[in-house]
Amino acid sequence: MSAARIGLCALAVAVLAAAPWFGSDVLVQFGINALLLAVLAQGWNIIGGYAGYASFGNSVFYGLGSYGVAIAMVQWELPFAVGLAFGVAMAVAFAFLLGLPVLRLKGHYFAIATLALAQVMIAIVSNVELAGQNIGLVLPPLNNDPLFYELALGLLVLATLTVYWLTKSRFGFGLIAIRENEEAAAVMGVNTTLYKVLAFALSGVLCALAGGIHAYWITFLDPESAFDISLNVKMIIMAVFGGPGTVLGPVVGALGLSVVSEVLSSEVTSLASLFFGLVVVAAVVLMPRGLADVVRRFRKSGWRYFAENIRAHRI
Amino acid sequence: MSTILEISHATRRFAGLVAVNDVSFTLEEGEILGIIGPNGAGKTTLISLISGTLMPSSGDIVFEGQSVAGLPAYRRARLGIGRTFQIMRPFPGLSVLDNVAVGALFGRNEGSLAEARERARGHLDFVGLGRFASQRADELGGPGRKRLELAKALAMRPKLLLCDEVMAGLNHVEIDEVIGVIRKLRDSGISILVIEHVIKAIKSLSDRLLVLHHGVKIADGAPDAVLADRAVIEAYLGKRRA
Amino acid sequence: MIGRKPNAGLGGSDAEAKAPSNAAPLLKVSSLGAGYGGMPVLREVSLEVDKAEIVALVGSNGAGKTTLLRALSRVIGSTGTIEFAGRDLSPMTPDEAFGAGLVQVPEGRQLFDRMTVEDNLLMGAYRRGAGRAIGRDLERIYGLFPRLGERRRQLAGSLSGGEQQMCAMARGLMAAPVLLMIDEMSLGLAPVVVEQLMEVLAAIRKDGVTILLVEQDVHLALSGADRGYVMETGRIVHHGAAKDLIDDPEVRRAYLGL
Amino acid sequence: MNLLAQILINGVLLGGLYAVMALGLALVWGVLNIVNLAHGAFIMLGAYLSWHLYSYLGIDPFLGLPLTAVLMFALGYGVQRGLLNLVVRAPMFNTLLITFGLEVVLTYLAQLAFSADFRTINPPYAGNSIALGPLALPQARLMAFGVALALTAAMWAFLLRTRLGRAIRATAQNLTAARLYGVEPRHLYAVTFGIGIGLAGAAGGLYGTVSQINPYIGATLTAKCFAIAIIGGLDNPLGVLVGGLVLGIIESLAVLYIGATFGDVASFGVLVAVLIARPSGLLGKTA
């Protein structure tokens, strides 16, 4: 990355960090959501974008992180930070225990197995007394949105730096090799099992942290909302929209889609979901390689970029 | 000279088919061993057993005195077993250079990604792909991919190199080049197992030649003697060579 | 033997009927240009292939042979003209080119990996509809490649490299081609099989099938062909009768290593 | 004993319904490599179509199935031809994205057109059952089961035994090669997607006779179809039938023996177990 790019990113972070001081409450709220979603997309990016494993289990990590905070704070009356640590510990344990068998599966089969795990978690947690069963847990409210906002932003920066590190490290390069051809990677000395599990866990830690922050912020948690599969779909959509396997793509994708959907929800309120669907469809047709690719190529080919995309990908 | 690889009674079955059937042989350090045999004889399967992409149904594989039959592929790679794939396995979305850098970063190597890329460049030049370094691997033609396979394996700094038809698709002049490359590798101390259907090449390269047929070893010995064997001619070489 | 007979399938008889005169070549390519993503590979390529001829196309790595076959089959676009059996191929899609009788055995085999060997062969005969002739041809193919017969229920992707190559050749033969273009026929095949295949080519040529053979084993290619073209960096640099090319000192030096 | 027998019957009949629902998804996924997140939404549309045919034109839902299927086929054909064909060669995740968008749009339009209330397709015989000693065989489910068997068999024969079916499979595996061998893929893709959606439509019609329909049933149905398709494997319609039956029986038994919230846990547990033991499904072959 060039010095100019680093400077630009630092500036963007600074502006974002300052938002609570000049932005409205609504903006800050929107920011918390959008930033947390960006963390999720970035977390998914590690296992999905870099290692090439389309995980539908990341919402499990998110849920574990949420419950970590909720259980610690409500049942044990421990501080928030301890709750986060507890959630992360559960996520890591989950990644290792279930990642080992499930990461042996390839492609769609992996996707579906992880999807199943999320379903199973709902039923399991519904029967755990400590987790409040179906009734859920109600957290003590903390009226400090700017704090949540800065936490979310900090987490996003952490997530993005992690991904940036991936692109420079032996570990990250190994993941890319696994994505491109796992068998070839293995015969060249990449410990594929270990790398995949580590990627799953790393991705899980980020999602768990996001879940923990969200739980404290929204103050209420039940199994359905904690392990919501559609959240996982959202992560994928956002990462793919921005460009999976790139450092900034998922962030740009998540923030971009959040803005679109927010504007739609407040401007055309009940038509919002229709337009949102249409935007997604159009985006795939016009820019199938994600926003990151548009940014890279648009300067060179201009509007022709979109026409060329269609020509290149249709039959 | 000591034995680097010892295969004993290796067998591999695929649903009802015995692709490799009780094959035993040894490979000495610094030796080039050629393997030939009709299509579907089990040559590639044998290489997969050694490299760990397939596990043997029975039998043992000893590398540098250690049994590796149960080890996963990456452990064998780190011990120094490198292979190429007959049906090429490039990392399609990566540049040609990065393909090789994977080998230079893993295998028996240590160090940073930047160093690995540096070393990879040398290997690319060595196999004559230098000018394609920044192209995507899936834009290479067939023979280009063959060379890439070789460069990827070399970058791992293997002690034992398993070459599965790296000369297929090359013309005579290019084949002579690759023969030169392989000899140089051997001279640098690497032991080599070559599978090839190009008789001229295998004959001039191999110190010893082994013939598989229906998964069974049917001949093992000096190249000239093996190639003059009636059974080998009938099953493999054809009457033009008789 | 498995050539396109008047009743064998789609297009074959049409193509012959439409050929304007005996004198015109079956395939006539002039100043063809083609490439990938704006990067030109072929420049001003012109060549002709007559009916029932075997023409070899040789050249070193990356010369553009595969690219030429792709352009002829319309997998990639091109400039210049391609005339086949009196028809202009340029505006056609690959399936239309196939319909006109142009069949390719592509580089890298391109089998249908998760289908059985037999299904792969039947796909070769896809445009011939269903009928007795297809069953007969299938049996002939199995006679020719007994190994494929033994493996007819195996998934093509799990065949050995050489078996896959046989399967690809066999699929091409099943298509009842007017012009059969083979990219790297001998790749990965045992010598005895290569020998057999050359005999097969000679035989189907007798039945009127035209063959354009791309082959790295230049000696093999030129010894089986009538004429040859030599390609270098996207251009045709030599052409002539095959036996003249074998003796050409430059060809001998550059491709035969003699 | 009677209870167990009844539960097994329930499971088998349920499984048949599951199979039809998943058949189209498996086809589109296995063949076109499109993971159609909008599949459930198409089932929903099929159900509404069937409802309208019954409520306004008085066409019996079972007799109307062919019509529903044909109309849905046309819709599917159009969607593939006009939209999905534009992106078939884009990276795989994109099909996930675009069908997700499609699902959102279809669901929204359905709510607009049909409002958020629920409907049932309720011909007079829908609630009838055939008594078999102490056991009851629900008539509509039995008929749905028959349709499921017939459709599965037809799909199997079509894909594995006909020229067009073979071409569809071939095109899915290697587009370039298929074109080189004379396949015109635009039409073929559209036909395939059309068949998938036609099957979804038929499934919707059947679903509506045993269950309520509303614009939001799509997402859960898609998830269920996923599981079934994978348990059975994508290569073979018979596998899908087996997958549906396995799932139906396991769910029914789980409700009896473990508890009614564990139907999904049990079925997904089996799914994961099957996948780990046989990564290409119960009947799948490995390449």
Add this chain to the structure above:
Amino acid sequence: DDIVLGASVQMTGSSANTGRYYKDAYAFAIEKINAAGGVSVGGEKRKLALKIYDNQSDVNLSVRQYTQLVAKDKVALLLGPFASNFALADSAVSEKYQVPMVQGGGASDQIFSRKFKYIFGTLAPASNYFGSTVKMLKELQPAPKTVALLYADDAFDVSVAEGTRPLLKEAGFDIVMDEKYSSNASDFNSLLSQIKSNSAEVVLVAGHETEILNFVRQAKSLAVAPKMYSFTVGVPSEDFRKALGADADYAFGMTAWLPSAKLKDRWFGDAATFAKEYKAKFNYDPDYHAASGAADVEALAQAIENAGDTDPAKVRDALAKLNFDSLYGKIAFGENGQIDLPQTVIQVQGSELKAIYGPDGLIEKPKYPMPAWNAR
């Protein structure tokens, strides 16, 4: 200028079907109050206005929209969303900004156990939904003995079950089945077969309308006919009865509200008029969700008048002291912010919905026991 009330409800998404009751009831009540001249604040008549967003059945979005309503749109007071999980999250917003929210969509006891000062609820507590039903069961002849209790695995229905279980035990019933099932389940064949084999005489189901619909249809197709069954939802709603047609007959349910002329009201006259005009306007019958929603608007209007001000804190205090008759019943919030309304048992009889058993005992003779399916 107008007094703006803000709300975010489910107009699209999976809860849209019930969400529309709130959207329509809010609009209708406001229209009615304005038609009467508005509310008088310190001697001056002011009109009400509604700022409403669609939360697309997404909790996170609803929290954001409530924040937007308060912080950006500067609405004066808040009306609630539908369902407990939404109310739980959204009440944190009203608490934070200290703007009162009156909601008629969430009944879970948790909403009111947080000691929040700005949340008020007009649904009866979940734990008491089957209270009147159990009372009625004791009076039925021939007396039933065995009961099956089924409930969906969400917060509301689990609370219902937890409240019902002790009532049944106290009344001496034998609970032969006590099963939690997954929300959105569409197949009840296994449960029904168990009901049949346990020969439960009474079946009580706490769930969602879609589930209840499937339950009844599948009961018919498996020929499962207990002596009576009763459902927490569905029976009061017109959609439900329409979707089931003749099969809805005999189904028991409950409601905290019936469109009776006895419920006098300042703006609508009485509940019956409300129901009639509502139907004319929106083309479907209101049920207690709609009435509860309309009552929420009335409660706010009344509280503003009592406070003589729109200041949130003052309105809150007025709400806490409120005691007036609405079309929904008497509105007087308890210590925790929730009202306590008794449930009336209702039953579908033929094509009509009849009130059967109220707080004062039997109102109409129940059709009991339910005959076998092939005998009706």
